[in-house]
Amino acid sequence: MSKILPLSKRQRVIVSILFSVLILAAIIVTGSLIGEERMAIQLASKHQAPSLEHPFGTDWLGRDMLVRTVKGLTISMGIGVLAAFASTIIAFALSILSILNKTLDRMVTSLIDLFLSVPHIVMLLLLSFVFGGGYKGVIIGLSLTHWPSLTRLLRSELLQIKSKEFVTISYRLGKKKLWIIMHHFIPHVLPQMFVGFLLLFPHAILHEAAITFLGFGLPPEQPAIGIILAESMRYLSVGMWWLALFPGFSLVIMVTLFDALGKNLRVFIDPFHS
């Protein structure tokens, strides 16, 4: 690529960021434009293999799989945004708490250890079970399990800033703790928080699909990717391969795009760090 287009590394990063954003935006726009009538049951065209009319084929109720997949990706993205946002807020609040004093710090680190000591999916399963499954269960479960790694990162970052000279000078000048947090700590970790938020996204989406696939997540009438794939299992043995292949692959593509977007933005914001 570098030979065809003479771009610098920074320019290439910008191009790939734009590329990811464009495709993801396209998914969101088409997904939210799809109405109920496009997903209606058409028994006349059930069990169809991929064709020009139905690129992803149709399911046992004659619903177009491309439409369901795009809708499912949009739902996943929506849940991903909510959960990643909530997790980021939790991570931010806890990391601020942890630099206030030693006792709080110890509490926060042991909370992190507690959440990391149970396998992620088991924890997710437990939480979504406790909160009654469905949208509520999934979103609460995802939000409550994705903060530990980001909290750890932000905490160590804040601890470094805390010992910097300009912060100690601020203390000596008699500034209040709140003032220092607002003017020194928060501005420093904002970019990291943003990138952390974006990098939580792929995890949240994959876990949402997994927990939905296991039957703890979204209700079965939603065209979520996890539901589509769980349904497809019943039709695999009769050779309806398109029901599983395309929706799953689209999910992989979307998650990869988000991952690339997050990593590229990290390079863009903080080129010397990574």
Added chain:
Amino acid sequence: MIVQQIVKFIVKKGIKLVSLLIVVSVFSYLLLSYSPIDPVQSYIGADMTRVGPEQRAAIAEYWGLNEPIVDRLASWGLSLLQGDFGTSAIYRAPVLHVIGERFLASLTLMGLAWILSGLVGFVIGIIAGIKQGTWVDKLLKGYCYLLASTPTFWLGLMMLMLFSVWLGWFPIGLASPAGILAEDVSISDKLNHLILPVLTLSIIGVSNIALHTRQKLIDTYNSDFIRYAVAKGIKGHALLFRHALRNISLPAISLHFASFGEIFGGAILAEQVFSYPGLGQAVVQAGLNGDVPLLLGIVLFSTIFVFFGNTLADVLYVVVDPRIRREDSI
């Protein structure tokens, strides 16, 4: 001196494990007791119409559901200490018994996948690291990144579709053929049913260890002692095996030991896809059917499992790497 250190290490880890288990059990017990699932309801199940409100109240009374939460928690904790984890409602057997039996099946699956993914991932990482910047490296790296975004259960579905349905090489599910007594199942049958889930788990598991090894190898090749070795004229295999390998293998092994939680999660999904009767399938069934004792038992058990992996990772560091073997570090 060394014995003293080992004893100190074991005691320290033991205290940590016990306190962790206490916190996790209290935490999950409290969570579950506030869940919208009615224990009486899930116990009665399909017989709901035949059980009157008085009988329900009697069951609740018998189970002590009307007592304050602290008392219930205490009595649950006491029976845990006596090794009584309660009875699983869906399998109609003691929880510990169910866990033990299912864990053996899962252990085979996870163990094989763990070893396979570790070895393959390490080799891929080394190849990518040596060929850094070439198309081989880019290909392997891209492959690993793609794998990191691939849901385990989807890969499982694809394997099932390709090898079982299309090519017909492997059976579609279960740990043994249907309709044959457990004693009559041959080892080759068992292996046949294991291959696909193990492959699925291994393919996914490769990504993390390969990317880590690649980065470590590149870092090592840029370090001073390697430069010195290169200046002396050492290159190729000798450089890799004599100088670099020692430095990258330890972190890789220890990272792999610390990934017990991930492989447990992966096994849950793989077991669901291949209907493999392991611990993962049990926890899903427990959750879907409101079998609280089994769910609690598996949560605690998986915590011990992860802790065990992390501890082994710590031990390996101390045992293998002489630089860390100092009194203050244990």
